[in-house]
Amino acid sequence: MGRLLDRYADVLIPGRAEMLRRLAGPLEGLRFLHVNSTKVGGGVAEMLQSLMPLFEDLGLRPRWEIVEGTPAFFEVTKAFHNALQGMSLALTPAIRQTYLDVARANAARLDLDADAVVIHDPQPAPLVEKRNGAAPWIWRCHIDLSRPDREFWEFLRNFVIRYDAAIFSLPQFARRMPLPQFLVWPAIDPLSDKNVPLPPEEVEATLRRLAVPTDRPIVLQVSRFDRFKDPLGVIQAYRLVRRRADAVLVLAGGGADDDPEGAAVLAEVRSAAEGDPDIHVLSLPPTAHREINALQRAATVVVQKSTREGFGLTVTEGMWKGKPVVGGLAGGIATQIVHGLNGFLVSSVEGAAFRIQTLLENPDLAHRMGEEGREHVRWNFLITRSVRDYLVLLTQLREFRR
Amino acid sequence: MGREPYSLLTIAEIREILHRRAVGEQELLENIEEVDGASIYYHTHSYYLRGKYRHDRYPNDFATWVAEHVRDRVLSERLAMVDPSAFLDVEALRRGLIAVLEEHLDSLRFSPRALFGDPFEFVRAHIVVLPTGIAVGSRADLRAALASALPETLFYHFFEDVFGRGRRSGSLVAWVAEDLGDAPLAAALARINPYCLHLEQLRDRILRAFDEGEGKA
Numbered sequence: 001m002g003r004l005l006d007r008y009a010d011v012l013i014p015g016r017a018e019m020l021r022r023l024a025g026p027l028e029g030l031r032f033l034h035v036n037s038t039k040v041g042g043g044v045a046e047m048l049q050s051l052m053p054l055f056e057d058l059g060l061r062p063r064w065e066i067v068e069g070t071p072a073f074f075e076v077t078k079a080f081h082n083a084l085q086g087m088s089l090a091l092t093p094a095i096r097q098t099y100l101d102v103a104r105a106n107a108a109r110l111d112l113d114a115d116a117v118v119i120h121d122p123q124p125a126p127l128v129e130k131r132n133g134a135a136p137w138i139w140r141c142h143i144d145l146s147r148p149d150r151e152f153w154e155f156l157r158n159f160v161i162r163y164d165a166a167i168f169s170l171p172q173f174a175r176r177m178p179l180p181q182f183l184v185w186p187a188i189d190p191l192s193d194k195n196v197p198l199p200p201e202e203v204e205a206t207l208r209r210l211a212v213p214t215d216r217p218i219v220l221q222v223s224r225f226d227r228f229k230d231p232l233g234v235i236q237a238y239r240l241v242r243r244r245a246d247a248v249l250v251l252a253g254g255g256a257d258d259d260p261e262g263a264a265v266l267a268e269v270r271s272a273a274e275g276d277p278d279i280h281v282l283s284l285p286p287t288a289h290r291e292i293n294a295l296q297r298a299a300t301v302v303v304q305k306s307t308r309e310g311f312g313l314t315v316t317e318g319m320w321k322g323k324p325v326v327g328g329l330a331g332g333i334a335t336q337i338v339h340g341l342n343g344f345l346v347s348s349v350e351g352a353a354f355r356i357q358t359l360l361e362n363p364d365l366a367h368r369m370g371e372e373g374r375e376h377v378r379w380n381f382l383i384t385r386s387v388r389d390y391l392v393l394l395t396q397l398r399e400f401r402r
Numbered sequence: 403m404g405r406e407p408y409s410l411l412t413i414a415e416i417r418e419i420l421h422r423r424a425v426g427e428q429e430l431l432e433n434i435e436e437v438d439g440a441s442i443y444y445h446t447h448s449y450y451l452r453g454k455y456r457h458d459r460y461p462n463d464f465a466t467w468v469a470e471h472v473r474d475r476v477l478s479e480r481l482a483m484v485d486p487s488a489f490l491d492v493e494a495l496r497r498g499l500i501a502v503l504e505e506h507l508d509s510l511r512f513s514p515r516a517l518f519g520d521p522f523e524f525v526r527a528h529i530v531v532l533p534t535g536i537a538v539g540s541r542a543d544l545r546a547a548l549a550s551a552l553p554e555t556l557f558y559h560f561f562e563d564v565f566g567r568g569r570r571s572g573s574l575v576a577w578v579a580e581d582l583g584d585a586p587l588a589a590a591l592a593r594i595n596p597y598c599l600h601l602e603q604l605r606d607r608i609l610r611a612f613d614e615g616e617g618k619a
Contacts, residue, residue, distance in 0.1 A: 015412075015534075015552035022532045023414055171419045171523035183417040183525060334520070338459065339470070379453040392416040396528050 004057035008384055011190045016384060023391040024058035030394065032062045033114035037077065037123040039066055041286050043186065043313065044120050044142055050189035050383045051390075058387070065110050067124045073102040077123045080156070083149035084122065091151050100126060116394055118167075125159045136397040139163040142186075144173040144310055144331065164397065169311045170332055182393055185335065186311045187386040188320060188377070193289035195320055198297060206294035212280050217247040217300035217360055222292055222317070224253050225266040225283070228308040230328065233349050235272050235279060237305065240353035242278070245360045252282040252295055296321045300366065301359045305352050306330045316381040319343070319373030324366045326355045336381065342373035407537040408577040410547055412555040413562055415451075415527040417444070422524035426515035427472060430464065431503040433524055439492040440526040446486050446495065447561055448527065451554065454600050461597060464499065464522070471519025477506045487597050491568035531558065541584060545612045553601040560596040560604060586615050 009017045032055055038045050048064055055062040069077070076098050083089035103126035112130055117137045119127055131137050139160050145153070145168070157177065160166065166181045168174040174181050188195050207214050219238060223229040231251050238249040251269060266283055273279035284291055296302060302318030302325045309331030316336055318325045325343035327333040337343040344355035359366040422437055424430040434442065445463040460466045460482040469478035480502050489495040507513060516522075534555055538544040548556070563572035571592045579588035590611035596604050 013553065014550065015555070018534075019412060019414060019532065019552060019554065022535070023530070168419060171525060172520065174419045174421065176421045181419040181421075183419050341459070376453050388414055389416055392414045392528070392530050395530050396416060 004053055005384075007191060008382075011378065012382065012384055013378060016388075020058060020384060020387060020391065023388065023395065024060065027391060027394055028059040030060045030116060031114040032060045032394075033065065033112065033117045034062065034120065035065045035067065035110070035112075035117070035124045035127060036120035037067050037069070037074075039064070046189075046192070046194075047186065047383070047386070048120075050192060051386060054383065054387050055390075058391075063114065067103070067106040067127075068109070069102045069106075069123070070098075072098050080122050080152060081143065083152040084143050084145055084156075086147040087149065089149045089152050091149075091155060096155065103127065104129070116397070118390075119163070122156055125156060128159055128162045131162070136164040136394075137162075138165045138167060138393070138397075140167045140184075141173070142169060142310070144170075145175050146172055148175075165393070167393075170335065182389075184386060184389045184393075185332070185381060186313050187381050187383045188313060188316050189383040190320065194293050195317060196293070198290065198293055202290070203294045203297050206291055207298055210280070210282055210291065210295070212250055212282075212295070212298070213248055214298060217245075218250055218295075218298055219247050219301050219303060219356055219360075220250045220252065220295055220299035220318075221303040221305065222252050222295065222314045223304065223306070225262045225269060227261075227265055228306055228330075229253075230305045230307050231265065231269045232272055233307075233352070234303055234305050235269070236349045237303075237352035237356060238279065240350065241357045241360065245357055247300065247356075247360055248278045248280065250280045250282065250295060250299075252280075252284055252292065254284050254286050254288070292317075293321075296323065299323055301326060301356050303352065303356065304328065304333060305346065306333060309333055312336065313381075315343075316377050319370070320377045320381075322367075322370035322374050324359050324369035325373060326352055326359070328352075336376070338372075338376065342369050342376050405581050406577075407539045408544065408574065408581065410534045410536045410538070410551060410555055411558050411563075412532050412534050412552050413529050413558045414532060414554065415529045417525050417527050420524045420526060423521040424524075425521045426513045427468070427474065427477065427503065427507060428513035430468070430522055431500065431507065433522075434464070434496060434499050434503065437524050438526055439496065440528075441524045442496050442499070443492050443566065444525055444527045446484075447557075447566075450561065450596070450601055451557055454602055467516075467519075467522045471516040471522070472514050473519070474514045477503070477514075480506060485595070485597050486565055487595050489565075490570075491565070529562065531562075541578075541582060541587065541612070544578070544582075545609065548605065548608050548612075551605075556601050556604055556608070560594070560608075584615075587611065590615055 005017045036044050052062045052064050076095050079089055107127050107130040115135050118140050120140045121142055128137055161177055165179055167184050169186055221234050270281050273281050296318050302323045304312055304315050304327045306328040307330055311332030315325050315327050315333055325337055327337045329345045329347050337345050339345045346352045346355055422433050424433050449461050465478045465481035468474050484498050486495050489498055536547050538547050559572055559574045575588050575592045578584050594607050
């Protein structure tokens with residue numbers, strides 16, 4: 001027990017690994033089931049890939065199951081995902097039936113026997129119908145529920161209120177419901193391909209392969225090609241910066257292959273960048289973790305100029321590599337950036353340009369902010385903090401039941 | 403040597419969302435009047451557990467929100483100066499915060515709002531107290547243990563075990579005075595106001611109290 005955790009000890013605040021062992025001690029052997037909709041791709045799967053081995057290392061007996069569905073089911077749940085974020089949805093009887101049929105088939109197929117169960121997001125939410133025994137069931141919602149489609153939310157709420165507790169990433173993402181709701185910030189795994197230290201030769205080789213020059217400062221935004229990430233605003237800000245400072249801009253992301261809107265945004269971004277050899281638009285596959293890692297390590301300033309955002313973990317990824325971050329005042333970005341300490345919060349193209357320029361012209365300030373950012377992540381946004389939150393929650397739920 | 407070894411403890415917390423929101427100063431006041439005391443405690447103490455912030459950050463969430471989202475500098479400065487150590491318990495602290503807010507709102511005769519900012523979200527923490535496995539029996543052992551203790555351990559002994567339990571000094575100071583029989587060190591530790599420091603500065607101040615009193619016990 002604890003060998004994997006030892007590998008994290010070098011990057012954690014001294015003593016934190018021991019705290020986890022002490023928290024986990026009374027939970028030894030606890031059968032801890034997580035269910036979501038995919039084992040690969042997306043932030044939830046990434047986080048579970050890191051969490052499961054750590055729970056096992058701490059003596060729990062974690063198990064990770066996924067719901068299986070038809071293409072029609074995943075079309076429906078994608079529409080549900082959008083509806084939870086405010087897009088209107090015509091919740092027809094056929095749509096309800098597709099969702100419930102697949103959910104109930106999974107409930108019949110899956111072994112849901114455990115001492116504690118965490119169900120992630122809406123896809124598997126109806127599994128709660130099959131709960132029995134005293135094990136606590138927790139709904140972990142990774143989505144912003146502050147402005148959902150009303151009709152769909154009423155439908156989903158009927159399942160959610162059967163859980164013992166819910167977890168949200170930010171208070172403003174939650175909704176009033178008759179069950180306790182807990183706050184767990186997302187976190188990054190410092191040992192994953194996206195965050196592990198890379199040798200300088202690999203960073204250089206990666207940038208060479210991606211045709212990104214390394215002879216000038218790099219301003220980098222990593223994000224899906226999505227309007228809410230405001231990639232066109234980043235190009236406008238960069239052009240204002242270029243009047244005074246020499247730098248290249250890299251916009252790296254994915255999501256354009258299977259998303260028609262993503263493809264449209266990527267086309268607009270390419271069009272806006274056309275003819276400017278200093279703007280590099282990189283459409284990367286979802287598995288390009290080491291490439292993203294290398295770009296973040298090579299960057300001088302990391303930007304996340306979102307106008308609407310979930311938690312925005314790319315901010316934490318940049319900070320962990322010791323970079324100052326200029327972020328839009330949206331979603332979880334303000335939780336990660338302490339304005340003036342480890343980066344700057346901005347609300348306009350001009351604001352982004354001003355702060356990027358300030359950081360390019362003040363390498364000492366950029367360095368100091370980068371150091372502060374890494375420390376801020378070490379305290380608050382590493383995966384081991386997520387482990388701690390789950391262990392404390394399990395301890396508390398046991399107490400509530402005594 | 404002390405008669406009984408002293409066991410260092412530490413804490414871990416999970417935060418609960420309370421669905422109480424304020425978009426203006428009047429609502430902030432009303433929520434502070436009504437919210438669970440654990441939320442007042444959280445919003446006046448969580449700052450210390452989040453990292454090594456600089457001195458230009460306000461040490462409580464109410465002051466920070468008023469400064470950054472309502473942009474009322476006068477009230478944020480007044481709230482920042484509400485020192486929990488001046489109050490005996492969280493209910494007294496609540497009354498202190500209410501007094502500052504009421505006086506400010508009375509003087510303004512209107513309630514500034516976070517027109518361009520986010521609402522204030524009330525949260526409370528459920529705290530689990532854990533053994534560290536470290537027990538000390540001498541002044542030297544205690545100094546060494548505190549020098550390498552987790553930030554959360556310092557938080558437990560200088561915040562949670564003191565103000566969190568409605569007392570002026572915690573069990574650590576009592577043990578130093580009674581079991582270790584080192585009244586000057588106990589007095590020096592009791593004099594430290596942890597609310598003016600982040601946890602690493604607190605650690606430095608604690609160690610200085612040991613070192614300055616070396617040989618005087």
